[in-house]
Amino acid sequence: MTKYKLEYIWLDGYKPVPNLRGKTKLESFENEPTLADLPLWGFDGSSTQQAEGKSSDCILKPVALYPDSSRIDGYIVLCEVMLPDGTAHPTNHRATIEDDADFWVGLEQEYFLYQDGRPLGFPETGYPGPQGPYYCGVGYKNVGSIARQIVEEHLDLCLDAGINHEGINAEVAKGQWEFQIFAKGSKKAADDTWVARYLMMRLCEQYEVDVELHCKPIKGDWNGSGMHTNFSTKHIRETGGQPYFESLMKGFEKNVAEHIAVYGPDNHLRLTGLHETAAIDQFSYGLSDRGASIRMPVNFIKNGYKGYLEDRRPNSQGDPYQIVSQILKTINEVPKP
The missing domain is CATH 3.10.20.70 (Glutamine synthetase, N-terminal domain)
Incomplete structure (x- = not known):
């Protein structure tokens, strides 16, 4: 035994x-x-x-x-x-959550690594150089000395746990990172994201570092943190079509308040219309448009309005269970042709 x-x-x-x-x-x-x-x-x-x-x-x-x-x-x-x-x-x-095996979800979890009350790499007073070189950056001046070690160890822990990571990268602000998780099934991606958060927080204990999930921890001209949610149903992947897509977007526009209510607190600080985010009081969609509420990938229209869609409004602190549940609820309200 x-x-x-x-x-x-x-x-x-x-x-x-x-x-x-x-x-x-x-x-x-x-x-x-x-x-x-x-x-x-x-x-x-x-x-x-x-x-x-x-x-x-x-x-x-x-x-x-x-x-x-x-x-x-x-x-x-x-x-x-x-x-x-x-x-x-x-x-x-x-x-x-409705347990739908055909609902596929990818969650892009952004976060900051914090130490001594400020993001890793920030000086004791003031700010580092402006955003620009940090996104997918390399080198000590851009990513520091321990962040990548934490990120790589976290990746291995998640893979060992059977969590399906799709990618990792340094993000736009200094001290900001992202991991991406994809799963099939309306509960699985949310389960994996919560466990991945747990593994990251526990790992950071040994480095005396905190994981900051707030969507706008640094005020001013710095990117906030999102949890862009990529989603598709069997119908969106295999049938699609412009009439159905336009009806779906009308459903999302009608339910803006319901979505924002569960997309994470303080989202008004992040969804300003700046820094690749749509304004919180507006709804828009566009092809390859990172400033839209819903982004269509570059080949979505070419493929007959089929594939997957990305809701860019959920924030890094949101509860994946509630986010996934609300997206699926809105989709199910829209009749298929």
């Missing part, structure tokens, strides 16, 4: 954005555990804004299992939070 280290992680009840929480359960198995082998577990919801002290028990229900190569015989166990009666906790947004 081998004793396995099972790191149960979940989302707490803090608003407007939940925090990740985790604690380790030790369990013995004759063989490597599967998701079906894992027991429910409890936690004190009064310490996570998910229960009152007089009735504080909440339940962790394992829903996804990831190998954890940073530990010997380790796994990360992604959990939904349940009430003692077995129903989903009000903070459990994952439980509300």
Whole structure:
């Protein structure tokens, strides 16, 4: 029998954005555990804004299992939070997503690495040189001495965990980076993104560095952080057509308020119409237009209005479960021809 280290992680009840929480359960198995082998577990919801002290028990229900190569015989166990009666906790947004295997999602997670209250590479006072050389940059003056090491180690941890990364790069602002995750299924990409965030935050502990997900941590003429969401359904990929696409865009325009409500807090600081973002109070779409709300890739029209689309409005701090759920909801409201 081998004793396995099972790191149960979940989302707490803090608003407007939940925090990740985790604690380790030790369990013995004759063989490597599967998701079906894992027991429910409890936690004190009064310490996570998910229960009152007089009735504080909440339940962790394992829903996804990831190998954890940073530990010997380790796994990360992604959990939904349940009430003692077995129903989903009000903070459990994952439980509300329609489980659509044909909904494909790619999430571009931007973030800043922070140390001593400022982005890595920023001087103690003032600012570094203006934006320009940092995007996909190389060299100490552009990316510093430890950021790339963190990013590469994080990539390996995620790949070891079975998370499908599509790419990584330094971003436009100094100290800003991005990783991209793609998955098939309306829950999978959001699951993987939350676990990837957890792995990044835990990795950065040993470097005495924080991960800053706020969408506009540096005011002024600096890029904010987004989580551009690429999406397609089977119909968009295989059938498409201009009439359906235009109807879909009308649906997105009608539901602007619903989308912005779940696309991350303080998005008005980022969605100004500058820095490759659409203004928060406007809706637009365009071919290869990074200033649009919805961007069509360069070959989308040429291919008969088929392929995938990119919603550029979600921000880096948004909850992927709520973002994915709202996009799918709007799509499902639009009838197919």
